[in-house]
Amino acid sequence: MTSSTDDAGVQPGGSNSPPVAIELQGISKAFGLVQANKDVSIRVEAGTIHGIVGENGAGKSTLMSILYGFYEADAGTIQIDGKQVQIKNSNDAIAAGIGMVHQHFMLVDTFTVLENVMMGAESGALLRDSVVAARAELERLESEYGLHVDPDALASELPVGQLQRVEILKALYRGARILILDEPTGVLTPQEAEQLFRILGALKDQGVTIVLITHKLREIMDVTDNVEVMRHGQMVAHRKTSETDKGELAELMVGRKMRTDLQKQDANPGETALIVENLTVRDSYGIAKVDNVSFEVKTGEIVGIAGVSGNGQSELLEALSGITGLDEGRIVYGDREVTPSAPVNPEEVRKLSVAHVPEDRQKLGLVTDFPAWESSILGYHRDEALQKGLFLDPEIVKTQCVSLMEQFDVRPPTPDIKSANFSGGNQQKLILAREIDRNPKVLLVGQPTRGVDIGAIEFIHRQLVDLRDKGGAVLLISVELDEVMTLADRILVMFEGRIVAEVAGDKADEKTLGLMMANAFSETPSSDENVSGASA
C-alpha cells in the first residue's frame, strides 16, 4: 500500500492472508503531457472479484491496458502470482495467465464460436487437430464453469450476451487464471448482466481471479469482494465491499459529496409541440422497428420513453430527427407535417427548432477528428451568424465555443483540442451545449448519460430540467430506468416497436415499469435470446 491509498484499506499480512494474484506497484504512465496513471499500486487477492471504479478519464482503462500489455508503464512493477513479470505485449500477458474481455468484442462475425475461440491459438499447420482439441477443451470448460455456448453457431447469429461468453471462453481457452473485464455490462440487457454475474461467480468458485472495471456502483456492490477507487489517475481508496456503500464510493469517485435527488418542480405543460401519429418505420427487411406509435409532447414537459435497448427506440429517434424516413403515419412539428410522401431531412428538422442529442455521441454527435470548435457547430455550420462573406469565421466560432464550454462546464475549455481527446462526459456536455444553446422548441435526447460519470450526469439532468422549465418540449429516450424516472413527467414504455404503456412520472416505480418493459413477452419464458436486438 502506498501513501496515496486510503488508510482505511485492508492491510495485507497476517499468517492466513490469502495468496496475491496481481500486485502492481508504483505504476505511472504519461501520454505526452497527460499523466494518465500516477504511482498506482493495487493488490488483488487470488480467487476474488476485485472492482475498480472511477469516473471516465480516471485512468482505469489505461491501468488495465498496461496490465494487458497494450501500453508499457513509464515506471512501476508488475507481479503475477508473486513473480515479477515484464508485460510488453498481449502475448506476454496471456503467457502470465491474464485474459481480457474488451468492452467491444474482438470476434470474427463469419467464424463459428469454435473457430473464434481457437483463433490465434491453433497448433500445427492443419486445422483438424486443433478443431478436435478445441472442441474437447470447450466441453471441459462448459462443464467446469457452466458456460454454455453452441460451438458451431456463427458469431454473427449470437446475441450480445452470448458473444461476451465467447470472449470469456477465449480467455479461458488460453489458460487465463486472471480475467479482466472492461465495462462488461455496457452492452448487455439487465437479464444478460444477471447471467454474466452468475458466470463470474462460478469462475470465482473455481479459483479464477476477476478484475471488474465499471462505473456502475450497483454492480460493484452486488458482485465484488474488494473495490478500489480511482480518481485523476491515482488510486484514492481501497475498501472491502462489505464494509462500504454506494454513497461512500460515489463520494470517493467524484471527490465531493454528491446529491442523489434532483430537485424539480411540477411540470407546467402548454401547447402541443410534437405530435406523432400511427408512426411506422421499417428496416430494410420490411420488419416494423417502430410499429404504429402515437404520442404527443407538450411544451414545458419531459416525456420519457423507457424500454429495453433494441425495442425500436433508436429507430424512433432517427425518424423523428429526419435521419431516416417513415413508412406510415405522420409527425407534426409545429406547423410542419411530415408524412411518407412529404419527408424531412435533418437540416430542415433543425430549422424547425427541433434539436437532437443523439444516442451515440462518438458515431453521430461529433466528428472525433475535428477540433472541439468545429464539432461545436456540427449541424449549425450553415448559420449565417457564423459566416463572414463566403467564409466560416473561426474566431466567431471559437468565441462561441468557449462560451458554450464555460456555461456547460466542459473541461478543458479549450476549443482547439480534438473532440476525441475529451472524456465521454465532456463530449456529451459539448453536444448538449450545442443543442440546448439555441433554445429549441423540441429537444430529442437519446441516452443522455450513457458512459458518463456521476458528476456530469447530475449536471446534464439539471440542464434538461431547466430547458423544460423555460418551455421546451423534451423527448427523452433512455435505457436507464432511474434516469427516466428522475426526469420524465410522463413515461411511455416501448416494447417491440410499440408503446405498450403510459405512466405519470410521479406514479412510476421501478418494479411496475420493469414488468411493463417485459410483460409483452411473458409467453416466451427464456427471455435472454429475445431481447438481444442490439448488435455488437
Next chain:
Amino acid sequence: MSSSPVKPLPRWIDVGLVPVINIVIALLVSGLIIFAIGENPWEAVKIMAYGALGFDEGIGYTLYYMTNFIFTGLAVAIAFHTGLFNIGGEGQAYIGGLGVGLCLLALDTALPIWILLPLCILASGLFGAAWAAVPAYLQAYRGSHIVITTIMFNFIASALMVYLMVNVLIKPGQMSPQSVTFAEQSHLPFMSEVFAWFGMEIAQTPLNVTVFWAIFCCIALWAFIWRTKWGFETRAVGHNEPAAVYGGVDPKRTIMIAMFISGGLAGFVGLNEIMGVHHKLLLNFQFGYGFTGIAVALMGRNHPFGIVLASLLFGILYQGGAELAFEMPKITREMVVTIQGLVILFSGALAYMSVPWVSKVYNILAADKPVPSDSISAEGEA
C-alpha cells in the same frame, strides 16, 4: 482498450519531420543501389541537385513539373478529405486538356488572350470535372466503388483521345496524331517572356504563367477546405459520414461537389500543357502526372502547403533525374525511375513506417513536463 497506443504527434513532426525522414531513407536506399552499380552516390546527389536547382534552365523545368504535380496533388487531396480515393487524375487531366484544345481550335484567332485565358481555365476545369462527375455519380447514387470506376475512366479517356486525335482532330496531311498549332496570340506567356518584360533574361523552359494559377489554386483550396461551410461538410463526410448525416449534410451531394472540384483541378494540367507548352493537342501529354499526384498528396499530407513542397520535390526528382541519366552513363532512365519509385514507396506506401519510433523519441522528450490527467482524458472508452 482497443485504440492505438500511439498518441498523436504535434503537427510539426507529423507534416514536417516525418516526410523528411522518409525522403532521407529513400535517398539512402537509392544511394546503396547507385553504389552497387559502381557509381559514386554523393556525386549522383550533387548532379541531381545541380541539375534541378543549380542554374536557371534547371529551375525552370523543375517548376514546370511542379505546376502539374500541384494540380494533380490537390485533386487527390480534396477527394481524400471527403473519404474518396480519386485514382482518375490521369484521365481527368487528359480530358481537361481536350477541353482546352477544343476551345483553342475553335477560338484561337477569334478572341484576345485575356478572354481566351478565363475561357480555357473554365474549359479545362469543366471537362476534367465532367470526367470525374460520372464516377462520382456512380459512387454516390449507385454504390460503385470510386477507385474502380476512376481507373476505368483513365482507360476510357485514353481510348477516346486516341480516337479523336487519329480520326478527328489530326492536322490533315500528316502522319503523327497531332492537331494544328494554335495561333501564336493564344499562347500563354512563358516565364522567360514574362521576365523579358522586366528586362531580365532567363533561359527558355516550358515554365509558363500557369504556375501562378497553380499557387492560387492551393490558396483557394486551403480556404475552401478549412474556411467554408462546404469544406466543413466535405471533411465531416470524410471523417464520419453518420455524423455528417446527423448534422444535416447530404453525403451524396457532397461527394459530387468534392469530385467535381477534384476533376477540375486535375483538368488544369491540360491548361499548363496544351495552352502553355505544346500549343496544340497531342497524345499522352498528361503521362504520369495523375498517378504521381497520388504520391504528392500522400507526401503533402493532403494539405495544400504540403502539396506545394511535395510537388517541388517531385519536380526536382524529375528534372534532376533527367540530368543524372544524361551525366552518368551507367545510370539509365530506368534507374532514375527506380529512384523516383523509392521516394514514392517510402513517402507514400510506407509513409507511417517511422512514426512509431519518432513518437517513442518524442514521448521520452516530452515526458519531462507531465500535467494532471484531469485536464485531458487519456481514456478512449465510449
